Amino acid sequence: MDEALVVGGTRFIGRHTVEELLAHDYRVTVFNRGEHANPFAERDGVHHYEGDRANDRELLTAKREVEPEVVVDCAAYHPRDVRKATEIFADVGAYVYVSSGASYAADDVPKREGETPLRDCSADQAADDTDATYGNRKAEGDRMVFRAAERGVNAMAVRPTVVYGPHDYTExxxxxxxxxxxxxxxxxxxxxxxxxQRAYVEDVASALRIVAESGTPGEAYNVGDRNxxxxxxxxxxxxxxxxxxxxxxxxxxxxxxxxxxxxxxxxxxxxxxxLLDTHKLAALGWSSTxxxxxxxxxxxxxxxxxxxxxxxxxxxxxxxxxxxxxxxx
Missing domain, CATH: 3.90.25.10 (UDP-galactose 4-epimerase, domain 1)
Incomplete structure (x- = not known):
């Protein structure tokens, strides 16, 4: 049974990702600040490590204690988060960054990985916290994944479009x-x-697991409802x-x-x-609900x-x- 570390994991995408990993025989540790109720407090196979992902020492300590084979990063909202995570988890079996369809710069229909340009990201945008720069920051996180893969890190990105489903706090x-x-x-x-286009949250969770298990380092994978x-x-x-x-x-x-x-x-x-093209992800065996x-x-x-x-x-x-x-x- 492999160890998985989910950075973020008690609210929406992370919560469903934990369930997906448990259903496929992983032991899971959730890493977050403990600011939200933990729905897995009484669940066998799920551990909680409290810490701030912006604190490199705490993230490194969690990595050393858990020794994960798979890391799913649901809480990387700034390029620095991804850069540091790919350094700290450089030797894990797979690091999967939750990016976004908002990282695309052009209104291609559909948007395709490796073809549709990504947004630029200035230094000011990289440090910003507003919705206006969300796509820029996610795109720069993708580039951090690509650079990490060039260094030999098994890092990949998954780009969901607007996610919906149970426990959606965006409402x-x-x-x-x-x-x-x-x-x-x-x-x-x-x-x-x-x-x-929207993406059902359980399909996003299965995409994250499948990419961790079968994805190619340095690649990004779109995820969204097939219809x-x-x-x-x-x-x-x-x-x-x-x-x-x-x-x-x-x-x-x-x-x-x-x-x-x-x-x-x-x-x-x-x-x-x-609209995102999902053929690349489907080629790994993924399908949408x-x-x-x-x-x-x-x-x-x-x-x-x-x-x-x-x-x-x-x-x-x-x-x-x-x-x-x-x-x-």
């Missing part, structure tokens, strides 16, 4: 699940055909998963402006298509949680204003 999909679960008419921005849905189809899938009917009312920027809204006010809206099944599991978790996502999109009063305007047209 982006919860907004739509809550809307269709409580109202029979909902506003969809634009014509509903905007395409922002990408438009926003309108996503909302319909959410309604189906909750076994309810909903009328989708499409609204333009002009109509949304009557309530002080715009297209970007809504979660999961993106003006340009965002059918969207209906993934949405059903996501909806079941939503029902059991107190997440509504209402803070991440227009409030119902604003939506009602738009609906009333549209009803007069």
């Amino acid at each position: 982006r999909l919860d907004y739509w699940l809550h809307r269709v679960g409580t109202h029979d008419r909902v506003v969809v921005p634009g014509d509903g055909t905007n395409l922002w 990408a849905l438009t926003l309108a189809d996503t909302v319909r899938a959410a309604a189906d998963a909750l076994d309810t009917d909903v009328e989708l009312v499409r609204a333009s920027d002009r109509e949304l402006s009557t309530a002080g809204l715009d297209l970007g006010s809504f979660p999961l809206y993106r003006p340009a298509p965002h 059918p969207v209906g099944e993934a949405m059903a599991r996501t909806a079941a978790d939503h029902r059991e949680s107190d997440r509504t996502g209402t803070e991440h999109g227009p409030d119902r009063a604003a939506e009602e204003t738009v609906l009333s305007v549209l009803d007069t047209i």
Whole structure:
């Protein structure tokens, strides 16, 4: 049984990665600061090492105590994090960095590893903490992985697009699940055909394991649902998963402006298509969960949680204003 170290591992992608590794007979140690409840506190085969990944000494101590064969890094948000991790874990069997589809600079459809350019990253961006530089920082982390592989480190990157599924603390999909679960008419921005591919979290977790076991050093692998849905189809899938009917009312920027809204006010809206080619990952034996099944599991978790996502999109009063305007047209 191999030892795995998951840097981050109690919230969303990391939590599912721990479950994926356990299901494939790994012993797992979760390394984090202990700021969130540990869902594995009573689980056999899971250990917890408390420390700050920004503290190189603590990360090195964890490496020496655990002696992992596999390291999955879910909490590297700055290029320095990846550079230091690839130095500390230079001799492990596999180091897998959780990157992002946001690392791509161009709006190619689809975006392909090794073909679509990555974002640049200045020194100021590398040290920034805002959402505006997230993709730049992730792209520079990818480059750190590539450089580490040139030094002989078995380092790889996995690039998910927008991730959804049980325990999603971002609540982006919860907004739509809550809307269709409580109202029979909902506003969809634009014509509903905007395409922002998503990745089911359990598929991301399986991708991380598969890349650790079978990936090529210095390579990056995209991960996303094989069947990408438009926003309108996503909302319909959410309604189906909750076994309810909903009328989708499409609204333009002009109509949304009557309530002080715009297209970007809504979660999961993106003006340009965002689609990742996943053939490279599929060649390693990976496959994605059918969207209906993934949405059903996501909806079941939503029902059991107190997440509504209402803070991440227009409030119902604003939506009602738009609906009333549209009803007069």
